[in-house]
Structure formats: structure tokens, C-alpha cells
Amino acid sequence: MTRIIVFASGKGGTGKTTVVTNLGTALAQLGKKTIVLDADVTMANLGLMLSLEGKEITLHEVLAGKKKAKQAVYKGPAGLNVVPCGMSLEGVQKIKLERLKKVVLELADNADFLLVDSSSGLGHDSITALAAAQEAIFVVTPDFASVLEAMKIKRVVERLHTKSPELIINRASGDRTDLPKNEIESILELPVLGVIPEDIEVKRAAALGEAVVVRSPKALATKAFKKLAATLLESEAELA
Numbered sequence: 001m002t003r004i005i006v007f008a009s010g011k012g013g014t015g016k017t018t019v020v021t022n023l024g025t026a027l028a029q030l031g032k033k034t035i036v037l038d039a040d041v042t043m044a045n046l047g048l049m050l051s052l053e054g055k056e057i058t059l060h061e062v063l064a065g066k067k068k069a070k071q072a073v074y075k076g077p078a079g080l081n082v083v084p085c086g087m088s089l090e091g092v093q094k095i096k097l098e099r100l101k102k103v104v105l106e107l108a109d110n111a112d113f114l115l116v117d118s119s120s121g122l123g124h125d126s127i128t129a130l131a132a133a134q135e136a137i138f139v140v141t142p143d144f145a146s147v148l149e150a151m152k153i154k155r156v157v158e159r160l161h162t163k164s165p166e167l168i169i170n171r172a173s174g175d176r177t178d179l180p181k182n183e184i185e186s187i188l189e190l191p192v193l194g195v196i197p198e199d200i201e202v203k204r205a206a207a208l209g210e211a212v213v214v215r216s217p218k219a220l221a222t223k224a225f226k227k228l229a230a231t232l233l234e235s236e237a238e239l240a
């Protein structure tokens with residue numbers, strides 16, 4: 001059974017693309033057939049994080065009806081399958097977003113995991129990405145603004161999915177100013193699947209177009225991403 005999971009946030013910049021890139025790579029390292037899809041159709045940058053920018057065939061061409069979904073799949077680290085999205089305004093203007101769900105289902109065929117990166121908030125493109133997946137994981141940072149914004153998308157996701165969403169806390173600094181994990185869980189009434197620390201190695205890897213889990217095996221963030229991948233696999237076993 002393929003798990004199709006969209007990574008969402010109310011607030012922008014919480015780390016959705018970073019999580020999709022690194023969790024996807026960590027799952028691929030564990031031998032799982034994993035696809036990551038950049039469904040942030042207007043502000044795409046997943047390809048950039050994996051040095052796959054500038055490809056001729058991307059999600060844009062697929063959503064424009066010019067190419068098949070499998071033609072937009074590229075090899076990333078550890079055998080990860082990556083579907084980047086184009087970055088041009090012209091490309092955005094030609095897409096038919098209502099094709100996304102069908103494209104997602106086509107890609108999901110034969111995969112263990114399809115991780116969908118989406119834009120933040122509740123615009124048309126984020127709602128379409130949320131609706132195209134079967135489950136959602138919210139990426140929040142440990143601060144009130146991020147958690148309260150997640151509350152808004154929670155209501156929408158609860159109407160779209162039968163499975164309740166889960167949380168990833170990203171950029172945890174360990175400082176007293178961080179909203180504690182249990183407080184985030186009780187405000188949102190959702191469980192935390194994993195906590196990723198603030199780690200400069202994440203930015204260094206992104207700047208070079210690499211996954212931190214490949215570039216820096218000993219980094220704290222890498223350990224956290226690997227633990228998160230193992231947790232997802234455990235919940236997989238429970239579902240079976």
C-alpha cells in the first residue's frame with residue numbers, strides 16, 4: 001500500500017521542503033521506494049534543494065497536459081525519485097491544477113511512499129495538494145505564530161482526510177523560548193511524530209543542493225530525520 005502524505009503548514013518557511021527532501025532521502029536509504037513531488041507550483045524549490053533545477057520536463061509540463069507523469073521523474077540521492085516543478089511564471093500560467101490528484105495517483109503506483117511538498121496557507125494550490133493526498137503531516141516551528149496558523153489548516157484537513165494529521169516540530173533550538181512539545185500537542189490536539197533540531201548543517205547542505213542526511217551523516221538533524229523515517233515505518237507496520 002502506498003502512503004501518500006502531504007506536508008503542510010499554515011505559516012510559510014517552517015521547513016516543509018527541507019523535511020520532504022531529507023525524510024524522503026532517509027526513507028530511500030532504508031530501501032523504501034519513495035517519490036517526492038514538488039506541488040508548490042508557484043514557488044517551487046524542491047528541485048533546487050537536490051540540484052535538479054532547470055529540468056525540461058517538470059510537474060508544470062505534466063499539469064499542462066504536455067507530458068506524462070513518469071517523464072518528470074528524476075533520480076535523486078540513495079535512489080530517491082524526485083518530481084521537480086518548474087519555476088517560470090509562464091509555466092505556472094499553463095497548468096491545470098485540477099489534474100494534480102490524477103497525477104499523484106499515477107505516480108503513487110508501485111511506490112511505498114509519495115511525499116508531497118505543498119505551499120503554505122490555504123490558497124487554491126495548497127488546498128489542491130492537501131486534497132490530492134491521503135494523509136497530512138504539519139510542519140511547525142516551536143512558536144505560537146506557527147502553531148496557531150496550523151490550527152487553521154487543521155480544520156480544512158479534517159474535512160478532507162479520514163486519518164487525523166500528525167505533527168513534525170522543526171527548527172527546535174532547545175532554548176527556553178521554544179514552545180514545549182507537550183504544549184504544541186495539547187494546543188493542536190495532534191501527536192508529534194518527530195522533532196528536528198535547528199542545525200546549521202541543514203542550511204549548508206541546502207546551499208550546495210544536497211540532502212543533509214547524505215552530506216552530513218553525523219549531524220544532529222540527520223539523526224533526527226533518520227529517526228523520523230524509522231517512526232514512519234513503525235506506524236506503517238502498525239497499519240498493516
Ligand SMILES: Nc1ncnc2c1ncn2[C@@H]1O[C@H](COP(=O)(O)OP(=O)(O)OP(=O)(O)O)[C@@H](O)[C@H]1O
Binds near residue numbers: 013019118202
Ligand atoms: N532544521 C533546520 N535547521 C536549520 N535551518 C533550517 C532547518 N529547517 C529548515 N531550515 C532552513 O529554513 C529555510 C526554510 O526552509 P524550507 O524552504 O524547507 O521551508 P518551507 O516550509 O518549505 O518554506 P515555504 O513555505 O516558503 O515553502 C531554509 O533556508 C532552510 O534551509
Ligand SMILES: [Mg+2]
Binds near residue numbers: 018040117
Ligand atoms: Mg517550501
